[in-house]
Amino acid sequence: MKPFCRDTWVEVDLDAIRTNVETFRSHLPKSTGIMAVVKADGYGHGAVHVGKEALASGANSLAVAMLDEAIILREAGIEAPILVLGYTPAESVEIASRLRVELTAYNSDWMIHANEFLQQAGLEAVGVHIKTDTGMGRLGVRTSEELMRVVSTLEASPKLTWTGIFTHFACADEPDTTHARRQHETFQAFLQDLRHAGKKLPMIHCCNTAAAIAFPEWGYDSIRLGIGLYGLYPSPYMKERADVSLVPALSLKTRIAHVKTATEPFTVSYGATYCAQPGEQVATLPIGYADGFSRLLSNRGEALYNGTRVPIVGRVCMDQVMVRLEPGAGQVNDEIVLYGKQGDEEISLDEVAALIGTINYEVPCMLNYRIPRVYFQSGEEVGVFHPLTMKHAPLERCK
Template structure:
């Protein structure tokens, strides 16, 4: 193993490929899955996830940043990659050089990019109700489309938008967004351009509207085995497997007496004689302080409450009895007959499941498994 601390993530790549295949088979004929691996693959590892999904049949990737796309190229990923976020126009030649497609939604941006001679693939984004990025004016859309049409170095590869409420089962905005997007696609055709790739559905859209006519759906959170929302769990027609688990080991075990206090601020005081254990993970690792309020970890199959404040590098749990230093504990995942899920942690802390794995920092090593065997260990501190 190429790490020297007793805290690590395990990523089950077989679960990710199984989730992908279920989502892909759920789509209408001809619709493919664009795998979204931004934010280091939602904390799972962008390269490892991308490489495994490519082996499973994925032929297009989506990221948020140009840096993320370049990192994948430098790691040997050759399939097409789309940067979904804004990229400064002066960096367009770098994207072109690396065969990376960019998102376009500003006429001013296009005017600067149009000066370059390097071929560049573009995906025009329309704001149909998300209110984040995208064209929401038909006149600007026409200006951009015609500017692309006039420049032989620019290719309109795709057109897309993004659902704001597809993970809500009763939202009128969904159909309104679909109608607006359809109008923008008609506008492109009316201006004499064709689009190779139309994509709208995110994880929620891909699951709820598999019959929508599009070339790709962009799937992120559900690839990793998580529902886009609590509300959607009841309508997902197949099971998703959580691929992420988080483990550590006890580094210290001791008995404390009534009145003894624990951690910063002495916010926990023992009412009786009890055993406590120290776990080497803290908010610098992404196990943030608020997780202590309702949080537990699994020790020998028992749920053990976090006591006192979570520190930068360590936390403390109340143990049911004395256990040995070095005992493995689980913060996310299964142990014996119990399981702590990402959804449970999100619910306890009034957030969404997306946030939990994304917060786990790069100083926590990632261990990758296939067929229940470790195939790779990544420790970004040691760059291996």
């Protein structure tokens, strides 16, 4: 018996994850490692299964946005190095120590408090990556003087170990490289100041997916492979460049729950924004905006049925959506593809993002805990995770 009841699910092709890791591996200098970014539950694909496959495919470590995400990976048996890229409250450093998770820091006061917590608890030292803000304007030290103070505080903290230094690019996915180059020059200046001060530099990393594509020579010790891991490009421009060929890993599928054929005009969904005409067939699908299928696709989006595009009609409801089919075509339980390929047709996440006025990153991230993830390798189902019930079906190959 399948581990979920509603006929709506995400399929993740782990072969695509492997291909994308290998593609970046061949695009980068041999000395540059790959840190697979699996924050936001692997950009909606499932952090555990994707993380394991990325590591099995040649990634050296994983990165997440918050410590809670790292806990999930450790509980799933992943032993590889994990870096938390975002802010972690100082009192949570004890969890990081117990789980051997490295943290991001950029503030001397935080380091002092974190060190005190670890000393009082008698725990092992925690690895720390210093974040520099070279032009992103979020987290990080902004001046050489500030950086020197932070490094000095870190070196004086017996329970903290300096294991990395990094920055993050704001515009590396754009045709105009001025901002990215300026950021890299600032980062290089920080590194040079540290060398002149006699500091032995730890792991250095600065490239996100976009920078890794455009500037592989900036790879240093590692890149942070985020959106590219999932077969998506950081921007339409990066896709057009065609430096690397990526394979999308995610499909969103459902099955027809009900079919009705209009014998007279009838309105469809809230607001009566669509009126079915005699002879039209309207199929109801068990997915809605509560699952992360955007209401902005109302009367605009499309789905795939028998390899053909069919329009979404009426407003997307919380739990259901309707599509118009050719008269007499649809049957209950027939498969519908909302994102992905069916036959020769494809509805890409880029297309969906453009329709709803966002970026492709957001589209899979919106797919939430109500939708199970089903994992495939070599065309065979190898694992299932249903966030609603929080049950993992083991993926034997990646143990």
